[in-house]
Amino acid sequence: RLARSMVLKIKKRDFVEAAVVNGGKPTHILWKHIVPNILPLMIITAASDIGAMMMELAGLSFLGFGSQPPTPEWGLMLNEGRQQLQTAPWLMFFPGLAIFLTVVVFNLWGDSLRDVLDPRQED
Incomplete structure (x- = not known):
């Protein structure tokens, strides 16, 4: 839709x-x-939307609508670590940190691509 409108x-x-x-x-x-x-x-747009898609996939996996338990997925890891939060908080900390860092990297990458490729930007 975006390509057609453009x-x-x-x-x-x-x-x-x-x-x-x-x-x-x-x-x-x-x-x-x-x-x-x-x-x-x-x-x-594609580079900027990767972070949002990763958050959506992790959220769906956390809720149980993603891949099933043998498949490793960050949202599923967060959901499984939630049960042992009092005894082993690192089970939620590290998958959450991985999601956070990955989304931040893709958002920063999208911003830097916009700075480089946007022809309408004035310096």
Whole structure:
């Protein structure tokens, strides 16, 4: 949906209309004018959404809707460690720390990609 909305937005811009008026073929216009303008934003969005997806997967696993017990998953590890919180708190601390660090790394990576790839950013 994001790619389609961006293509429809860019398709109305002047440089694409100029390429159409000059007789450009649709495939040429797509690959030379539209894709280079949407690709950076798609990469930034994908990198930023990885952290949110990991949090959602961990939350579903914590609730028991993810993979089943033989498969190691951080949310499942948190759920299993919750039962021994008083006696062994590290069973919840380390999977929680792993989730936290991974999400922070992917969010920072998405932010740095936006800084590098965003053409609309002014320095």
